[in-house]
Amino acid sequence: MLNAKPTIKSTLKALLYLLPMLVISITFSIYPIIKSFIMSFYTKYDFFNDIVSAYGFDNFKFLFSDPDFHIAIKNTLIFVVGVVPLTVILSLVIALLLNRIKWLSGFFRTVYFLPFVTSTVAIAQVWHWIYNSDYGLLNYFLSLFGVSAVSWLESPKYAMLALIIMSVWKNLGFNIILFLVGLNNINERYYQAAEIDGANAWHQFTNVTIPLLSPITFLVSVNGVIGSFKVFDQIFALFNGTPGPSKSALTIVYYLYQKFYTEWKYGIAAASGVVLFFMILLVTVFQLWYSKHHVHY
Amino acid sequence: MLYHIDRPTSYIVVGNRLKGAKPLEVTFKDVTLSYDGKREILHHLNFTIPEGTLVSILGPSGCGKSTTLMMISGLLAPTSGKIFFGDQDVTKKDALARKVGMVFQNYALYPHLSVLENIEFPLKMAKVPKKDRKKKAIELAKLVHIDDQLDKKPGALSGGQQQRVAIARALAKEPSLLLLDEPLSNLDARLRIEMRQEIRRIQQETGVTTIFVTHDQDEALHISDHIMVLNQGQIQQFSSAETLYDNPSNLFVSQFIGEPVINTLDITDFDRELEGHVDAEILQRAKKVGIRPEALQDHDTGSETLTTIATKVKHSEKYGREKNALLDFHGKPLLTTEMRAEVADEQELPLYLQRHGFYLFDENGVRIFGGDQDA
Numbered sequence: 097m098l099n100a101k102p103t104i105k106s107t108l109k110a111l112l113y114l115l116p117m118l119v120i121s122i123t124f125s126i127y128p129i130i131k132s133f134i135m136s137f138y139t140k141y142d143f144f145n146d147i148v149s150a151y152g153f154d155n156f157k158f159l160f161s162d163p164d165f166h167i168a169i170k171n172t173l174i175f176v177v178g179v180v181p182l183t184v185i186l187s188l189v190i191a192l193l194l195n196r197i198k199w200l201s202g203f204f205r206t207v208y209f210l211p212f213v214t215s216t217v218a219i220a221q222v223w224h225w226i227y228n229s230d231y232g233l234l235n236y237f238l239s240l241f242g243v244s245a246v247s248w249l250e251s252p253k254y255a256m257l258a259l260i261i262m263s264v265w266k267n268l269g270f271n272i273i274l275f276l277v278g279l280n281n282i283n284e285r286y287y288q289a290a291e292i293d294g295a296n297a298w299h300q301f302t303n304v305t306i307p308l309l310s311p312i313t314f315l316v317s318v319n320g321v322i323g324s325f326k327v328f329d330q331i332f333a334l335f336n337g338t339p340g341p342s343k344s345a346l347t348i349v350y351y352l353y354q355k356f357y358t359e360w361k362y363g364i365a366a367a368s369g370v371v372l373f374f375m376i377l378l379v380t381v382f383q384l385w386y387s388k389h390h391v392h393y
Numbered sequence: 394m395l396y397h398i399d400r401p402t403s404y405i406v407v408g409n410r411l412k413g414a415k416p417l418e419v420t421f422k423d424v425t426l427s428y429d430g431k432r433e434i435l436h437h438l439n440f441t442i443p444e445g446t447l448v449s450i451l452g453p454s455g456c457g458k459s460t461t462l463m464m465i466s467g468l469l470a471p472t473s474g475k476i477f478f479g480d481q482d483v484t485k486k487d488a489l490a491r492k493v494g495m496v497f498q499n500y501a502l503y504p505h506l507s508v509l510e511n512i513e514f515p516l517k518m519a520k521v522p523k524k525d526r527k528k529k530a531i532e533l534a535k536l537v538h539i540d541d542q543l544d545k546k547p548g549a550l551s552g553g554q555q556q557r558v559a560i561a562r563a564l565a566k567e568p569s570l571l572l573l574d575e576p577l578s579n580l581d582a583r584l585r586i587e588m589r590q591e592i593r594r595i596q597q598e599t600g601v602t603t604i605f606v607t608h609d610q611d612e613a614l615h616i617s618d619h620i621m622v623l624n625q626g627q628i629q630q631f632s633s634a635e636t637l638y639d640n641p642s643n644l645f646v647s648q649f650i651g652e653p654v655i656n657t658l659d660i661t662d663f664d665r666e667l668e669g670h671v672d673a674e675i676l677q678r679a680k681k682v683g684i685r686p687e688a689l690q691d692h693d694t695g696s697e698t699l700t701t702i703a704t705k706v707k708h709s710e711k712y713g714r715e716k717n718a719l720l721d722f723h724g725k726p727l728l729t730t731e732m733r734a735e736v737a738d739e740q741e742l743p744l745y746l747q748r749h750g751f752y753l754f755d756e757n758g759v760r761i762f763g764g765d766q767d768a
Contacts (some may be wrong), residue, residue, distance in 0.1 A: 288468050289501035291488045294518035294566065303514070307505040392505035 135366035155367035168351040191275035212269035220333030252344035278312030424474030449613035452623035494563030502547035640764035679753040688750030689729035
């Protein structure tokens with residue numbers, strides 16, 4: 097019955113249906129989040145016996161005075177700002193082009209989607225070769241234009257750029273698919289109406305495609321921001337288990353990994369996780385606020 | 394055959410005519426459209442739509458009426474033939490250059506823009522200054538009676554309101570031609586009648602040449618100066634509503650126009666009832682007989698009566714002011730709406746076949762008897 101009033105019995109029944117998913121998400125998401133929040137306040141921790149003898153803000157104090165953490169935050173922000181807009185714009189442009197061609201469109205879609213289903217380690221190995229300063233494809237290509245060899249992965253100056261290029265390329269596939277779905281959902285009638293109303297191809301793009309695609313653009317950029325803040329595996333694979341030359345690709349999650357697995361400073365690792373959590377939260381809330389005014393569902 | 398109609402002399406302009414572009418005459422010369430080079434959708438269309446009139450394109454679904462409209466708008470290009478606006482050849486021009494106004498079946502209002510912004514959009518594209526844009530849009534919103542909803546988004550409006558916004562948007566750039574593609578089909582019955590009167594009013598106030606596509610004969614009959622009946626990509630007849638009903642040029646038009654539908658019989662269903670009343674040579678060529686339900690009277694009408702036929706009442710009923718009877722004539726059903734006397738089922742009933750509303754069609758479906766010109 098659609099108009100039935102909730103009773104204790106019906107509520108319990110509903111809970112029973114929710115139980116399997118609740119058990120999984122509480123065990124693997126909710127509990128670890130709460131635990132790491134608490135852990136970030138451990139100041140004296142005997143991890144052999146799991147005894148906490150003091151709580152406090154020492155971990156956060158350490159983070160704010162640690163130059164490595166400052167580098168990590170700076171690098172993470174550079175990475176996000178470098179990757180997200182480029183990914184959104186490039187995948188939109190490629191989706192628009194793919195939407196136009198009829199010939200071999202299935203083939204091209206597959207080609208662009210492949211990076212998404214390929215393991216990051218394999219991708220990093222390929223890019224490792226592309227970026228090789230002596231016999232890499234990229235330097236060979238640049239030499240055709242008279243650019244002398246760049247040591248992409250060895251120079252602190254270029255390491256972040258190399259990482260951004262690879263990440264953009266890796267992210268394209270999935271975002272192109274999302275944009276293609278969005279483009280196909282725009283009714284042809286709006287374009288016809290716009291043409292009748294005197295809009296040329298560019299005005300049709302800015303007045304119909306862009307606004308009607310805004311929900312997808314929003315999804316892609318929120319997804320991209322969150323994913324980019326959490327970047328780790330690309331760095332690990334591309335720089336052979338180091339955070340790049342002279343920590344030039346040290347990001348927050350890489351910092352967290354180092355503190356946790358190599359230095360066993362659990363409290364500091366947890367605290368850096370908390371900082372990352374609030375950074376992502378802040379940006380996402382801003383994006384949500386922005387979307388209220390500029391995203392048209 | 395070229396369908397050409399003079400501008401009606403009884404054309405009335407009500408209220409203040411909004412100053413706009415001069416209304417245009419639209420001419421199709423031998424226009425053919427085929428998809429993928431094989432399937433021909435429209436065959437050799439020739440017609441002229443007089444300036445300042447409201448013309449309906451009427452036909453069953455799939456007859457090519459929306460396609461014809463798309464070709465007038467410039468969204469579709471004809472495979473062969475020429476299209477003229479006035480004396481200007483626009484065949485090669487796209488929708489952008491033709492500057493027509495169009496209301497789509499689902500209105501196609503931009504969902505992210507407010508009512509005002511929707512109406513302003515064509516003006517914005519024409520680079521009209523912001524102030525003039527707003528003034529003009531409000532003026533149009535008043536014309537279509539939607540000026541109290543200016544800040545709402547289309548999603549918050551009812552079907553009839555969206556329809557009005559779509560018309561205002563189409564009129565915004567003062568088109569010399571307004572195209573309406575089944576604009577009433579998404580509305581409920583009462584609103585449909587209201588909106589068709591509104592469209593008529595707006596057309597008369599603006600004087601813009603208007604082409605209205607519909608599959609509903611009632612809509613076409615009520616709204617238009619002239620009706621073009623289209624079937625299977627060919628013009629069946631292009632004339633006034635009255636002519637269409639009284640003088641259908643062929644069997645299709647006679648069956649398509651009229652409610653209830655005309656009674657259709659084979660000539661072989663008659664014994665000798667028509668002999669002596671219709672020219673023997675015409676009777677020889679006739680294949681089908683069409684009898685309007687009101688052309689079967691149950692009493693003698695003197696000189697109006699062509700002949701009498703013997704029928705048997707199968708069923709009679711009364712709805713409101715209508716009194717219908719379903720009759721049996723040589724084993725074929727006939728419907729009349731003109732019962733005066735009370736009749737019982739299974740009763741023998743002689744009927745007086747009227748000259749007016751009785752047609753004969755030859756093997757190609759062309760009318761050869763009945764109507765004004767007995768040819």
